[in-house]
Amino acid sequence: MSSRRHRLTALAAVVLLACSAFSAACTPQHRAVIAGPVAALLADSTDLGPSASGDVQLTVTLADASGAQTLTTWAAARGLWVRWRAGNEWAVVEGAAADVARVFDVPVHDYRAPQGRVFYASPEQPDTPTELRGTVTAVGRIMSFTPYRTKSPGFFPLDVPKGGLTPQGLVDAYNATPLIDAGFTGQGATIVFFAFDSADQADLDMFADTSGLPRFTPEIVGGQPAEQHGETAMDLQVAHAIAPDARLVVVNARPTVEGDGPYEKLGALFESVNRDYPGAVWSLSIGWGCEAFVTAADLAPVEAALAAAQRRGTSVFDASGDTAGLECKGGEQWSAPPGPDDVGLDAVASLPAITSVGGTTLSTGKNGQWLAEHAWVDSPLSQGTSGGVSKLYERPPWQKRLTVARDTQGRRLAPDVSAVADPFTGVRFIFGQREMMGGGTSQSAPIWAGLTVLMNQYLMANGGHQLGNINPLLYRVAAGSRLPGFRDVRRGGNAVDMAEAGYDLATGLGTPNTYNLAQNFLDLQRAGVR
Template identity: 60%
Template sequence: MLGCWLVACLAAAIVVVVSDRPSSSQPPTDRDAIGGPYAHLLASSTDLGPSHLDHAQLTVALSNATRPEPLIRWAADNALAVRWQHGEDWAVVHGAPHDVADAFGVPVHDYLGMQGQTFYASPQQPAIPKALLGTVAELGRILGYTPHHESRPDLIPLDVPEKGLTPSALLTAYNAAPLAAAGYTGKGQTIVFYSFDGYDQADLDYFADAFGLPPLKPVLVGGQPGKPHGEIVQDLEVAHAIAPDARLVVVNARNTLVPNGGTYVEIGKLFDSVDTQFPGAIWSLSIGWGCDAIVTAADLKPVQAALQRAMAHGTTAFDASGDTAGLECKGGKDYSSPPGPDDIGLDAIASLPGMVSVGGTTLSTDEKGQWLAEQAWIDSPQSLGSSGGVSRLFPRPAWQRNVAAVRDPDAQSRLTPDVSAVADPFTGVRIRFDGQDLVGAGTSQSAPIWAAFAAVMNQYLIANGGHTLGELNPLLYRVAAGANSPGFRDIGEGANAVDVAAPGYDPITGLGSPNIEALVRDLLDIQRGRAPR
């Protein structure tokens, strides 16, 4: 079966490996040493000894959202400081690295990474000091670097028959053509794309002209993020193909890559800024800001809180589940290790319960674009495929309680992805990049497909007496549990490196791909109180 090249050897051996190469003046105990990908990152870096950087920090999850006076006093007594905002259930403790090390009783060293970056880290996970029990619920990592990447279509074949799906074929494949014919084209909606790379306006102009679409002129926030590599071009063109009248916004996300361990704090700030500028917008993300084995849930608190605020204002957020076939913790340029159980993991941000995590499929259509079949996307020779799986960090949300997963039989953990769409480069969407007609690829194609369909559905819902989607996951799982129309196409074939697709929910393709005309009617029924119960 496709993708089973690692299923047996990985899924049956999910263990935490404790590094036997800790480097510090205070050797970590087995109880406190951080294993898995975190240990691989440090082992693949050069230990420079006790940190001489001027700053170190860690995020702490608080027991409640009141002012953490015990933490503030404790920090002052230990030559540290606390950053806390009113109403937040998290804070940042910071100071000189040697003071952080002394206060928490763990070594803090400097490391030289494989990409030439210098960062501080502790090979041990600190314990909550006794004085803070009852105030602090969990500590984050003492780590000054977040492995990151942007899912981008680096391997776009030039010999795909018919050069991929045209806009009309894409709409037809997911049964959105009737909505487009009725004038639902995303008008009045805003889609925000968070990006690490830039775009050439000439490619966007050519794409719009070639398919008779309105001009594609995105709003750019924060300047061009970098040189064009294809990712944001793909996102914009795929979304424009579906929702040509939506306003598209590109947000430069490179400023989140701070060298002081504050990446997730900066992501939270960026989310809040975008929410302020574009309240109620739809978000599309294809950036990997670390796997869920590198961090703790406390580290992600700033991002989670900002996402919750945006959703309260009507935002719906989609994030690519990843293209490593379930091995999102494999280090790539940051650390190397033999393929094994430590590679299994999720994209940390995509695993947030409020985020709609989008997996990938291989799509089959007839010559007119009519849907014929889909299966989980896997490309074994390239070690590519739809990612997903079982969260290490978040409990199972109430709306996901009724779905099953082989690797989480007791329904204890958040599962990803939630939904899926075409990601296979041999069956993807035709795009224009670097003056060439190419084919989109990856879950970084799947996420903007869903974001654009959300814009179309929002317009439809408002026009028919409903309201915008906002936090979408509870609604999606309600539709899947029973609705008046078949809102999803179930995907029960294919696999990735860890799991096998199955009827119903599976941790490769989620609930399946969308049947848009039926899905939006189901969502309107829910808003009107007409859905089956």
């Protein structure tokens, strides 16, 4: 760790020494060297010198949509251009690297990552230009590197004790059987999975045939990804086990991490899915980097697209991550001892509008009944449920009543809820024509997506409506409801936090008692609570 600190110190020194040569207006009070994982990435990469890119971009947020014209005029006078769409309270400023560096008074260099990828980045956080203060509220990062990954443990056990959780065992464990027995099986509903890999139809058929479920063929949007790692196969089969009559859609999200502007691309992808599948339930089991790599301004396109989808009844579940609370750690440094800079949240899962799903180890009886759960962690493999305190977002209203010792500034807390994630107590699925056991919070997210489809059907059949942004209702139920909606997880922990009574940063509010939750949600909807 000491050598890493020396590299970061040296990087900061080089940046500051270059200040006077770069710009006469460069003064210490507006030179914000980015520390943490970004500095570590740049220190481990090869600096290729000032970027030669002809198109560098950064996202800005606006005080209101009327500021777009002011921003456009300002940019044009300085050799830059702006992309903006009417009504948006964010915009993208673009230009040649040299011009962006000059206008925002920060260096922009090209780097070669240890894996060989070349990207542009600034080691400093650009400030809002003086002329735009009052118009622009925040400025994003200048960086075309996105440290994306799939949120799964990276392996699936081949020895499946007693076959793993069967579809019946899964719905029994989370008390969804009364909904299924009442005829709520997903008919007419849609679950959308955002994925980086694909699934083999032969595996899906084998799972359905050996589980006593109807065969299904998912719709593919954006082309079939070439790679197969088991992630998408698991997600589809888990959701099908819960809601066997739901339409399942796989959206190829890989283009969002090809080139720069990943969060603008992700926002556009969300908009497209919302347009084509209104009111669907979404499941995300992939990550677009931890919070330390971005600012809230970078995520503005994603946040706006989420809000629009939720207004049409969409609920969104995102895996909290499998790094035991160390979401800013990974890549080539995975085996190094963890440090403070490694602690953090997945950037997209930290959005207040997302329901972040953590993971547990599940114990069931011989007949599949729920016995106990504790926070999932596997110390030898440096894996486990992730969660923590956001550095980007303030505490949303529905979390205001919570008290967490590690949060002294009133920030967004994650995860919100949990489900089984331990790959040694997971759901049976088929991959490569072999039985395997699912795992990771990438299993937990589609579990909640499938259960939400059943709850939506129950609500609509009883005069209610789709849940949409489910977070406010989850916390309202936890604060006090007619029926216990959650199984509180009080044992275990991850590398940073411990599970405890009530809300905690390892498992959130707990795991679902689905039928009770559905009845509580109906009570709230009848009372006019949203």
